[in-house]
Amino acid sequence: MSYSALEIANLLYRYAELMDSGDLSGVAALFRNAKLKSAGSDVLRDEVSMLDQWRRHVRIYPCGTPRTKHVITNPIIEIDEAAGRARCRSYYTVLQATDTLPLQVVAAGRYHDEFEQTDGRWHFSYRDYSLFDLQGDLSQHLNLPAPAGGRVEAI
Template structure:
């Protein structure tokens, strides 16, 4: 028997695992069939757009990672099995440590996601990536300035 909520939660956690591993291409591929709303407004962007944004703004260290840990917590997942759709609301907290940058909390916010079931597999359909609630020192993580 399918456990759709677990499959969807695993997508949330897979995102964190991939981004923390520095695999921007595989992270962006999670959104191949989705659109993402980003800070600053405008039209939602696609997989290529988010990958370009990350490549331009996320610092990747010699170890091949951004030296971050994204914690995705408190997922509230609502599934409509008959329609093959679902939504999730979750929190994220990002920690980082790098040379000259001691371990610290750098960001906290929310993800609002929509999912669709296609060929028996759950996938992202939409992510509101704009819900940054609290920002700490992001200078060792991003090349751009972020205002909350």
């Protein structure tokens, strides 16, 4: 694995680590120079909007975390070193356990990410959050109203 591929993979895993530790400010900082596409047609373009969305929607427990584990797998990383750009497709699985919810998978889907290199460092430039494939019980994870069809759109 090239150093660039390792650095990009580490960004994927750093996202999971920050989200699972409840560091929503840290998550927003990872996407400081990025656009985020959510389940609707919304595209967030600034760190403040991203942080606001995560603070409104991700339930944080008294322990300071969302009581989740985001497992990111199967990264397919395509790098154009000369252009300083890369793309990655990966899978995510979100596990959760709370005092009232036994350990279980609450969501699974895919991330389609784009990266750029600035001053020799890779950073997110785009993430598509709309590729939400499998929904479990998100009632303990997200503060979102359930739509009439019962399917919650992931963020």
